[in-house]
Amino acid sequence: MKVAEGMLLDKLPPVRGRLQEKANLAIKSRWGVGGPAEVLFVPEDLDDLVFFLSNIDDDLPITVLGFMSNVLIRSGGIDGVVIILSNWFRKAFVEDGIFEVGAIVGCSELSTMAMNHELGGLEFLMGLPGSIGGAIKMNAGCYGSEISDVLLELEGVSRSGKIRWLKNSDLDFRYRNSGISNDLIITRAWFRGIRHADYSVHKKIHEINKKREEAQPIHKKTCGSTFKNPEGIAAWELIHKAGCRGMRIGGASVSDKHCNFIINDNNATADDIENLALKVANKVHETFGVVLEWEVVRLGKKRSSDNNG
Numbered sequence: 343m344k345v346a347e348g349m350l351l352d353k354l355p356p357v358r359g360r361l362q363e364k365a366n367l368a369i370k371s372r373w374g375v376g377g378p379a380e381v382l383f384v385p386e387d388l389d390d391l392v393f394f395l396s397n398i399d400d401d402l403p404i405t406v407l408g409f410m411s412n413v414l415i416r417s418g419g420i421d422g423v424v425i426i427l428s429n430w431f432r433k434a435f436v437e438d439g440i441f442e443v444g445a446i447v448g449c450s451e452l453s454t455m456a457m458n459h460e461l462g463g464l465e466f467l468m469g470l471p472g473s474i475g476g477a478i479k480m481n482a483g484c485y486g487s488e489i490s491d492v493l494l495e496l497e498g499v500s501r502s503g504k505i506r507w508l509k510n511s512d513l514d515f516r517y518r519n520s521g522i523s524n525d526l527i528i529t530r531a532w533f534r535g536i537r538h539a540d541y542s543v544h545k546k547i548h549e550i551n552k553k554r555e556e557a558q559p560i561h562k563k564t565c566g567s568t569f570k571n572p573e574g575i576a577a578w579e580l581i582h583k584a585g586c587r588g589m590r591i592g593g594a595s596v597s598d599k600h601c602n603f604i605i606n607d608n609n610a611t612a613d614d615i616e617n618l619a620l621k622v623a624n625k626v627h628e629t630f631g632v633v634l635e636w637e638v639v640r641l642g643k644k645r646s647s648d649n650n651g
């Protein structure tokens with residue numbers, strides 16, 4: 343539903359949090375690109391989020407974003423309401439080896455907290471630039487572990503404003519997919535740390551940091567792996583062998599350091615990035631007959647002046 347300017351705000355319930363029209367999302371996005379949110383809502387706290395969701399029209403599009411490290415926002419922006427959780431959702435506690443963390447806590451923050459309590463199992467989250475909510479939704483993982491290995495339970499709010507608690511076993515986790523409906527906003531989660539890890543948690547984190555630094559262009563504007571790894575083979579290897587390393591469209595290029603990463607190294611637009619990724623996928627398909635599946639989530643619409651889909 344796209345309504346005339348100013349009208350959507352008038353139709354929204356009187357929340358305590360922040361409502362902002364035409365909010366710039368590009369400045370928050372790791373790629374630094376993308377059009378605005380028709381309306382951005384930053385709920386004051388859980389009650390405010392529940393109140394908002396309980397009092398909106400059923401057909402109003404709602405999109406939730408975390409740290410925007412795995413999304414490509416197209417240049418025409420996102421219709422409806424984009425929700426970004428406030429710092430109220432950034433609380434974290436630990437008791438008896440169980441972590442209770444808000445959805446907007448950073449993955450690295452949780453990993454650091456675990457290290458400070460000498461609890462193992464969460465080291466792989468160090469350097470993952472997403473929020474806990476985004477990481478659960480994506481079943482993020484690396485270096486042999488995934489969120490689904492350590493998550494105990496989550497709290498979320500449904501599209502109609504009902505608070506729900508789901509255990510790990512209620513979810514249908516697969517590779518980079520949690521099976522969680524786009525209608526559920528994750529607000530909190532519980533994780534277990536390993537109390538007597540028979541290795542140094544600190545040392546393992548140090549090793550992970552070193553590996554990431556060596557293998558990935560982590561200081562560039564990027565959203566990490568563009569495509570999922572097909573069964574049995576790394577996407578970067580196919581991209582490399584298809585001759586796409588260093589390929590460029592406009593201000594976007596395929597990273598020399600890790601060729602499943604696309605970087606914005608010269609004022610790229612969202613179209614540059616998407617078109618480059620599509621070109622890479624076509625090249626891989628032509629060369630190996632393998633269809634690459636997007637890992638990055640594409641959101642929003644192209645600018646109406648664009649005619650390439």
Ligand SMILES: Cc1cc2nc3c(=O)[nH]c(=O)nc-3n(C[C@H](O)[C@H](O)[C@H](O)COP(=O)(O)OP(=O)(O)OC[C@H]3O[C@@H](n4cnc5c(N)ncnc54)[C@H](O)[C@@H]3O)c2cc1C
Nearest residue numbers: 408409410411412472473475476477479482483484528566
């Ligand atoms: C340099 C770099 C390295 C990376 N390395 C890895 C890696 O090793 N492994 C890996 O798996 N990923 C990696 N990523 C990708 C990314 O960091 C993860 O997917 C991360 O978990 C996404 O979290 P986010 O908060 O940024 O989510 P966003 O990008 O904001 O959103 C991703 C998806 O989650 C949804 N979402 C976000 N928050 C919520 C919420 N609270 N409730 C419900 N849905 C929500 C969004 O709607 C969207 O569909 C990397 C990215 C970068 C930039």
